[in-house]
Amino acid sequence: MQKRNTLFSSYPRDPGLFDELFDQEGKVTKVYSKLFNLYGKNSISDYLELNNKAKASFFNQGITFQVYNEATTREKIFPFDLFPRIIGAEEWAHIEKGVVQRCRALNLFLHDLYHEKEILKAGVVPLELINSSENYLEQMVGLDPPGGIYNHISGTDIIRHKDGEFYVLEDNIRCPSGVSYVLSNRAALKRAFFGVFNHYDVHTVTNYAENLLDQLERVKPGGVDVPTCVVLTPGMYNSAFYEHSYLAKTMGVELVEGRDLYVENDFVYMKTIMGPRRVDILYRRIDDHFIDPLEFRQDSALGVPGLFAAYKKGNITIVNAPGTGVADDKAVYTYVPDIIRFYLGEEPILKNVQTYHCSRKEDLEYVLDNIRELVVKPVDEAGGYGISIGNCLTDTEVEEVRQSIRNAPRKYVAQPILSLSVHPTFIEESQSFEQRHIDLRTFTVLGPDSSYVLKGGLTRVALRKGNLIVNSSQGGGSKDTWVLQK
Template sequence: MIFAIYHVPFNKTFFMENIENQIFSSYQRNPDLYDEIHDKKGKVKEVYQKLFNLYGEHSIKDYVTLNNKAKSSFFNQGITFQVYGENNIQEKIFPFDLFPRIIDPVDWDIIERGSIQRSKALNLFLWDIYHDKKILKDKVVPVELITSSANYLDQMNGLNPPGGIYNHISGTDVIKHKDGKYYVLEDNIRCPSGVSYVICNRTALKKALFGVFNHYQTHTVTNYAENLLELLESVKPKGVDVPNVVVITPGMYNSAFYEHSYLAKTMGVELVEGRDLFVENDFVYMKTIKGPEKVDVIYRRIDDQFIDPLEFNPDSVLGVPGLFAAYKKGNVTLANAPGTGVADDKAVYTYMPEIIKYYLNEEPILNNVHTYHCSRPDELKYVLEHIHELVIKPVDEAGGYGISIGNKLSKEEIEKVKAEVKASPRKYVAQPIMSLSVHPTYIDDTESFEQRHVDLRTFTVLGKDKEFVLKGGLTRVALQRGNLIVNSSQGGGSKDTWVLKK
């Protein structure tokens, strides 16, 4: 059990006279960055004032104690992730900062509506490119961009997923730039991860700081599992009354295994591996001690190429032989649908404003970051000439792997990146170096609060007749000073995200 900070009535005079004893006394604000809790004059914003005061009543020693207890709690609960290095695999506690991020109702409305808009547009886009291909015929999106994507599956052409849903779960990575506007960095609709940390962050913070938490009217995040289960059940195969839902995982050595087990447990469904399932007469069954049990909906956390060795990678031992045949017959639902990865290709991201307008006849609610696709000769030329001021990203990687930030590279590293881009231009996009907003974050090494860059991953779930956005999302923090890559696999951490009620 994490210790609790109990609320002491705040006295403004006491706080101002004893500022040297407070945990924010060494906080240094860079006015060139968008600081989420301070305005341009350095004054704490109204929405954060109460939180700032409450935390400031306690010493850094108190905070260190709480921080260590939080770490122990995460470790004891098994809230870890795995980092894959060149020579080894490390299991780490998920870094969590106890000072939360607050999003007011006005800002959240923009984020929520924008996330739903993108998810709906991407679902329509996926239906189209695997059916009529109108957007390709109208030359809004180039045909070769789709057919050259490593995540485009010819096997999905003409297939109708139950309920007409491809991207049942979408993760939208949103930042706030120094201009105060929200931008989407990328869309994740293959197997977006991180939602379990959202819920665990809230639980840990409430245990540690319930005296602080109760001063705000904040939306819950613990209703995600029930909404996810409801929406998965809504896309059940035809003829099924009460669907049997399972979560399939690659196994305990996967970096997100904690999340797989957590979601299965909170939804009250079975967590299975490929070896626990089999296909007979184009139906999927789960092995149980009572005999075979039919499975109707599979929330999969296994990549396309590994789900069925008879259809995709023949060497896969993670999937289920015959699974795709059962899916083609409409006897089982796979969430997300195979082939969705073509739509979160970072080159396709370039066309998101056009995709939204084409299918929804709406202007994008969330801004795109201007993106250069290196397969275009003129844009490749620009990227090679301005690589020192750009972020270079591989189009099909995740977890922050393969990203190069131009102004952090040496001359030798720049030349290496140039050579890689020129060798495979289709594989890379480039974006201006965006100034992610910063947030006060406790740093172990200095035992003080410092500015650190943050982003936000929202989680949108689409069902047959309903959509749901988790009112919180995962605020990820780049824990290294000046670093812009927030992914946990690259040394990032997270914060609890409070979306305030109106």
């Protein structure tokens, strides 16, 4: 006897939100129809059992994260929802073309900032904006990274608004994280619901590590035939350590800490039981100011003394290049459409979200007067930290935000409170599917003559009802993201 479709029988749908599963008339969209019926064959108890198996699988694999601001240090399983997000081939082609365009333009922008500074001379981007950025490194001026690539790996955060259009929320080009969860989500879903993949022609995500390593080897230092690549991690207590170890393992390269490396005659070597081994490509997962205590923070025990000297001599490739953070700034984000036009002579394919930068007098006045309708963000924070959503603040909190902005206007941007699209997500407390807001982080690997975009990305979910912040550090989770081949 066939089971009733009870999983979605009590699904509360707000017609004012863009629901990825249902259209405006409340009908299941064509792309989800098969999946909706396949999942509906399971009872709530069946689904709970599968959900528990997925959680156990994540725990056994060590797929966890650490929230830094908690009073106690403890690892948490990365929350994973078994109902995947589907993106059609045509929509994905638009997204992929748009993120590659942004990455190419930002790479040219970085080269220009550290060389001729033509965009500053033209007044397209304010000089003061760059001079006041903590992430602009004077040490990078005049340096040419191997292959001419600065932002080898980029994580572009994209939302769909209630108008159905995709918008870029921010560009992450320092050390973007989350790709390991993309791969782990796919593996977990295949174990739980393997049969559903027989009904859809979905692009694979398991080739990411292979493509990443291939692109990294394309930017090897001159004179190197077979390069040695390593992943540099701050260590096992870092919140993204699982990802560091996962990527090293899947690429088939060594995972190292700073103490495993040393510099001699401006070359970098790895200590091994077989003796020293030269390192040619360093995929670093530590921030700029910690990579070399001789050049940056003297108290850093995470980096490698002399590393930057080896880099300046062209003897090692650092991925991503030092100094990329100046283009990662949320204030610089406001100028990305102009940056694309300046360097590529093209119109932006993906739209920016309307953004007010508080260092501009007219923007500052608007933000101070309209905080209730805005999301206020620090320009240099990550992980959702420091964000204030105006309509969720008390009167006292609004005044505190205003004062913070007045004290350091350069530090803040503000955006309208957007209505992120929602996706059915299983909520354990209610044991039912409910609408939850989502975004998408895409991963682009840029090489000197080609690029690769992971055909999937990380769909992040704000698990708390009505919450717009999807970061895991703020209580968010994730879904497997299916990109259809046709």
